Amino acid sequence: MGRILAIDYGQKxxxxxxxDPLKIIATALATVTAGEALDYIIKYCAQNEVEAIVIGMPVQMNGEPSESQKHIRPFVGRLQKALPEMQIKFADERFTSKMAFQTMIDAGVKKMARRDKGTVDRISATIILQDFLGC
Known part of the structure; x- marks a missing residue:
């Protein structure tokens, strides 16, 4: 059984x-720069059994694609070229950053620690994955 990897792609x-291998628990993995992301994902998939990749696709409130998709689509193309056998799926990521920030507040994370954008990105990816799993 393979894992599912979730990606919250941002320009930076x-x-x-x-x-986990049984696809029960979603766990934050890492935050990497956009330039390092493809290599990191390829290496991770080579070292771990990954069955599918879920990429958060931002959608506007009216259902139209958001402006951010113009940055995500080229990355997805490079990812598909690098891992042609990999299932790549998309998930609506509306409000995940706000939900991640609220999760940090609810967990009692101090104000200075909440400024770490990398933590917000990891939590956002975890929320995307939990939504995809139906948790």
């Missing part, structure tokens, strides 16, 4: 989360 940083 990419948040990553992964399931």
């Amino acid at each position: 940083r990419v948040g990553l989360a992964v399931t």
